[in-house]
Amino acid sequence: MSTAVETASSAVIVAIDGPSGTGKSSTSKAVAAKLGLSYLDTGAQYRAITWWMLNNGIDVASPAEIATAAAKPVIVSGTDPSAPTITVDGEDASGPIRTQEVTSKVSAVSAVPEVRTIITELQRSIAAGAEGGIVVEGRDIGTTVLPDADIKIFLTASPEARAARRSGEVKGSDLAATREALIRRDAADSGRKTSPLAKADDAVEVDTTELTLQQVIECVVTLVEEKRTAA
Numbered sequence: 001m002s003t004a005v006e007t008a009s010s011a012v013i014v015a016i017d018g019p020s021g022t023g024k025s026s027t028s029k030a031v032a033a034k035l036g037l038s039y040l041d042t043g044a045q046y047r048a049i050t051w052w053m054l055n056n057g058i059d060v061a062s063p064a065e066i067a068t069a070a071a072k073p074v075i076v077s078g079t080d081p082s083a084p085t086i087t088v089d090g091e092d093a094s095g096p097i098r099t100q101e102v103t104s105k106v107s108a109v110s111a112v113p114e115v116r117t118i119i120t121e122l123q124r125s126i127a128a129g130a131e132g133g134i135v136v137e138g139r140d141i142g143t144t145v146l147p148d149a150d151i152k153i154f155l156t157a158s159p160e161a162r163a164a165r166r167s168g169e170v171k172g173s174d175l176a177a178t179r180e181a182l183i184r185r186d187a188a189d190s191g192r193k194t195s196p197l198a199k200a201d202d203a204v205e206v207d208t209t210e211l212t213l214q215q216v217i218e219c220v221v222t223l224v225e226e227k228r229t230a231a
């Protein structure tokens, strides 16, 4: 499998990775909008394939069943940062992929190598087609999907900060339970065999615990602009 992604020479590819709640999606969308780049949420694609498996009677406790079905759903991602979209077999999946059921199963589905091969190819073809450049966010973008990205960022934050951010999104959610669920998902995502959540050696690590979202966005915009000027 080739990892090289060819884009126009002026097109910048930005890879943003990190655990849940570190600010990847909010930062990536804002940076892409500010710099006129496309935007790809790779977590949404893993959520979409998980949603399809759950809807189609696949036993998500069985890696063999998941592997056999992995190529069946047609997942399409819209990459406008001001209105990102995701469809599965032509159906809008943006709402249903965020349910608790999908969140609790997505690590198991995304650990299956056949799933990762298919989704990784899809991600590379989207990045290659983004003529003006793209911000791609996920867990393995800098290490596996786009190892030649022009700039790689790895966002971190304390589990407490991440849990507070996540439970702030859902009215009446239990902070301790959210924290435990986050830690469990991070452990599964970091511990899987195939392209685990990891910082690439050449990624810039940004700890967002004490930063506002605005500060993180400015930091990443500056890093991308410095890179563009140096190129």
Ligand SMILES: Nc1ncnc2c1ncn2[C@@H]1O[C@H](COP(=O)(O)OP(=O)(O)O)[C@@H](O)[C@H]1O
Pocket (backbone or CB within 6 Å): 018, 019, 020, 021, 022, 023, 024, 025, 026, 027, 165, 166, 169, 208, 211, 212, 213, 214, 216
């Ligand atoms: N630096 C920050 N400070 C406070 N809240 C933040 C910060 N970054 C992101 N958030 C909020 O935290 C939540 C999770 O952010 P999100 O971008 O979805 O993270 P991720 O994509 O890494 O899971 C969102 O509600 C977002 O607005």
Ligand SMILES: Nc1ccn([C@H]2C[C@H](O)[C@@H](COP(=O)(O)OP(=O)(O)O)O2)c(=O)n1
Pocket (backbone or CB within 6 Å): 019, 020, 021, 025, 042, 043, 044, 046, 047, 106, 107, 110, 111, 137, 138, 139, 140, 141, 185, 189
């Ligand atoms: N590049 C990626 C992106 C996400 N995943 C998997 C692992 C994650 O727990 C799930 C969901 O990712 P998503 O970014 O939507 O998660 P959160 O926004 O942090 O809740 O998908 C992955 O394995 N590889």
